[in-house]
Amino acid sequence: MALVGVLVNNRTNRDAITAADERNRVTIETAQRSTELTNSAAERRERDKWRRDSILAAVSTVLAVSEEVRDQLEGCAHWNATDADEIDAVGDEVARIIEGCHGTVSRLRVLSNRKIPNRCEDLLRTLTAAQAITLQRLKTELDDDPSSKEVLDVLTLWHKAMAKTVEQETSVIYATRAELGIEVLKDRDVQEDADEIAPEPARAPVPAEV
Template sequence: MTQWLPLFSSLVVAFVVLVGVLLTNRTNRRAIDAADERGSIALEAAQRNVEAVNAAAEQRSRDAIEAAQRNTESAEQREHEKWRRESVLAAVTALLETSATVRQQLSSQDFTYIGEIDRFGLDLHESIGQCGGSVTRLRILSNPRLPNRCEDLLRTLTAAANITVQKLTLTLDGDATVEDLDDIRTLWHKAIASTVEQELSVVKATRAELGIEPLPTAERVPASAA
């Protein structure tokens, strides 16, 4: 029996060693699995972070592109509005300059022959007619109120021109009475005053169109005496 003791001892030792190895392997396997799981979690987290960073970068890029587009559109709109305002101002200025020139001519003419008066009347109507292009541009570029006021001015200016021709003609008429001359002079003064009022109306409408502060109460420009 004693001879088997070493063998049994060896078997016990081997069993203990085997159990220890198995336990160690299991522990190592669990550690490896846990490490693999932590690695997978870390990898997934890293991937999510990369995706989040990429998504944020793409969003910033899209936002930057959209902001640039908005800035470009805003700049284009500002340039267009600047061009529109300058065009409106140029058209109104040309019309008012013509009106002032014609009104001055209506107040400072003296003729000797009827033919000269007729030629004068034709020149006046030609000058007034050239303002039609300005009115057309204003109808395209501005609120209808402004070109409507300009048309009112041109109609009033045309009427004043016609009355001026009549006054000049009547002045050369030897058969005209004092009452006739007084009546035409009174009518002429009213026509000139109406022209001045229409010019101021155009100025006010232009300022409103361009967003400029309204004019203070303006003093009426006196019409020149006949």
């Protein structure tokens, strides 16, 4: 009987050891999976943060260039250009600044959905149009005897182009906020910002007194 009792105890001990080993194995595997999931989540968060920061940096670059170009075009009366060649030279410099943004837009096509780079391209096209109209305006004003209608027409066109750049900048901001989950500004706030930076509308030249 004593021998039977020893054998039974040994078998019980072996079963207990096997069960403990199985519990340890399950515990270790669970811990490993938890660690892997934690590491994977951390890597995703890091990638998402990098992507978000990269998009914000690229969009900020485009908007900064737009503001710089808009400031130059709004100050075109101070270019002090005395002939068409000088006007074209300054215009070419502005065009090169705009052109330098296309690489940033290409980077956005890799990082973000289509809306942000598409809105940025719209903005660059509007800036290019505003640049061309600015040259036209200066050359018209350089004319010895431009008609009042010619001056008013080009000024009206110029003011529309400049106001459009502000509208396109706002569109870029909205697209970026939407993709990155940033709270969208209220329409009233956006309109107030646009009113602050938009140029004054064109007015008809005052006839000279006789």
